Amino acid sequence: MKRTTIVDVGRLAGVSAKTVSRVLNDEPHVSPAVKQRVREAADALDYHPNVFAQALVRRKSNMIGLIYENPSPSYVVELQRGVLERLTGERYKLVVIPIRSVQDHAGEVVGMLRSAALDGVVLAPPASDNPIILNQLKDARILCARIAPTRLIDMAPSNLIDDVAAAREIADYVIGLGHREIAIIRGDPTHASTEARMLGYTQAFYKADIELRLERIEPGLFTFDSGLAAARDIFARGDRPTAILAQNDDMAVGAMMAAREFGLSIPDDVSVVGFDDSEMSRITWPRLTTVRQPVFEMAIAATEMLIAQLEGRDVTARITHPHELLIRESAAPPRSLG
Structure with missing residues (x-):
């Protein structure tokens, strides 16, 4: 089949191809009646403009990453x-x-954005914290907005929560249940949130005068499998903890699976808590006690920040979103206190 062109659209609408181009590129000085005829003709012919050709004309792609x-x-x-x-x-x-x-390919990111001819980009962790990416974006004059950064907050418009406070709150809750023998599963070391959440846990332990035992801190990667492996190592040792703080929900659910492999009941034998309030946290059983990080709302706000920059409007430099401790069934007082 012959591909429909703007010449065909113009012929059906009774205007020139140049006028069709002006309408489809939202250029001024075209009457509403002509705009309507052109758009109706384009719909009738099922014509879709080539976004790359439009980008060349406007020097904008209308695409964001x-x-x-x-x-x-x-x-x-x-x-x-x-x-x-x-x-x-x-x-x-x-x-x-x-x-x-991101750590291994940070120097390639801006080149990819340029090749894709994107107008701007929303950065999620850990890219939102990476100084190489942020500096190269600035040098290339590519606009960006950030989700959940914990460093260099003023370098670009940012949406964040207080990771330290959120982690401290959920650790306080577990300690308040009576737990003193507590293990920790850390997140990916290349994510700044891992250290922020670890700091929150440390503050809660210090306030409660609980020793932070290094042998009870296991590495993870924010994945289910890494949480499963870390918890297996924790439970294989003789001095089993009564609670596990996992730095995200995927690792927490992995820890719950490991507990069951060792014949342990949750929360009777061991309490497990997570972070994020992912869908997984709501459908596992028992449901996971966690901290809600409003990722959906942060992504909306970051996109609004980017659009505002692209359109030359005033931009809010920083929005701190509230977190929420969600108490569910995966944590309870240790059996000796229950």
Whole structure:
């Protein structure tokens, strides 16, 4: 089949191809009646303009990127849902750019954005904290907005929660239940939130005069499998803890699976808590006590920040979103106190 062109649209609408181009590129000085005829003709012919050709004409692609690394499927879905929610009814389209390791490929990110001719980008962790990416974006004059950064907050418009306070609150809750023998599963060391949450836990332990035992701190990667492996190591040792603080929900659910492998009941034998309030935390049993990080709302707000910059409007430099401790069934007082 012959591909429909703007010449065909113009012929049906009774205008020149140049006028069709002006209408489709939202240029001024075209009457509403002509705009309507052109759009009706384009619909009738099922004509869709070439976005790359439009980008050459306007020097804008009307495409924005979303860069993320986080391996948690629930987290990624919330990111994408939030960006797409804000783009509803807008002319901008979303290009999703997953990166296996931001730390290993930070120097290549801006080159990818340039090659894709994107107008701007939303950065999710850990890209939102990476100084190489942030500096190269600034040098390339590519606009950005950030989700959940914990460093260099004033370098670009940012949406965040207080990770330290959130982690301290959930640790305080577990300690308040009576737990003193507590293990920790850390997140990915390349994510700044890992250290922020560790600081929150440390503050809670210090306030309660509980020793932070290094042998009870296990490494993880924010994945289910890493949580499972870390908890297996924890339970294989003789001095089993009565509670586990996992730095995200995927690792917490992995820890719950390991507990069952060792014949342990949750929360009777061991309490497990997470972080994020992912879908996984709500459908596992028992349901997971966790901290709600409003990823969906943060993604909406970051996209609004980016659009405002693209349109030359005033931009809020920083929004601190509230977190929420969600008390469910996976944590209870230790059996000796129950």
